[in-house]
Amino acid sequence: MAGKRHYDDGCAAAHALDLVGERWALLVVRELLLGPRRFTDLRAGLPGISPNVLSQRLSELERASIVVRRRLPPPGAARVYALTDWGRELEPAIQALGRWAARSPARPRDLPMSASSLILSFRTMVDADRARGLAGTLELRLGEQHFRARLAEGRLALLPGEAERPDAVIAGSPDALAAVAYGGRPLDEALAEGALTVTGDRDLAARFLGLFPLPAPAPATADPA
Structure with missing residues (x-):
């Protein structure tokens, strides 16, 4: 180079x-x-x-x-x-x-995420214990980009493209989805305000969005600037 x-x-x-x-x-x-x-x-x-x-x-x-x-x-x-x-x-x-x-004490909490970054973060942060016993197919519609999620045997397969006969469809912006999955926003609130929509199995959608817990931050050793 x-x-x-x-x-x-x-x-x-x-x-x-x-x-x-x-x-x-x-x-x-x-x-x-x-x-x-x-x-x-x-x-x-x-x-x-x-x-x-x-x-x-x-x-x-x-x-x-x-x-x-x-x-x-x-x-x-x-x-x-x-x-x-x-x-x-x-x-x-x-x-x-x-x-x-994700454990950084200085990690910004309010910056935007692209569709790709959100989907890859789901692949990264999925909790296998929470996913165990959960089965089904979902479609995530993030603007013009669609992704299919398959849950089975404690594993999550998350790939680009539409799902065939999904059990649930979640639609909204990447930031709206991240606010529920990572930011602690209640799904009911996001639905009521129109930030997200869910069609099909709403319980599956809610449990899916609860599969991605963030780890506790590392101790902050530096004094705030």
Whole structure:
């Protein structure tokens, strides 16, 4: 990657930072973990990134063999970016970082989440004990993006796309869903105010949104600024 500064350290962890340690790089990977995306899709999921910086990060990730460019067949014929098989192996690392940072005493509680970041956070934070004994299929409609969730035998499979004959459908913005799943907002309140809608099995929807407890924050050792 010409023009980038490197750590010049033989440790593989240092090399990992050479590859994905630049600002926005891991978030670009995060957005691609749920499937190929157009440039405009990536910008929509990462509203704080400039077009120039996004182009630069994508080029760097391509040169590192983490991302590839593809062209969709007609009638779409759009150019999309996708993770390589090796690039997809970053998901456990991103999940581990997410679980670790969820305990940060300084973690902001009021920043927006993209649809991809919310869905991947559900994959990361699902509590297997709470999921045990819960079975069913749900569809999550987050704006134009739809995801299907399958609960069985204490496991959650959460993938892009519509669900076939879902038991429940939850619709709303990612932030509205996060407010119930993570922020402690009662589902009934979100429904009453129109922030979310649920069709089908409302009890299943409520139990699904209760599967993602956040860990207790780590002790704060620094004095407030």
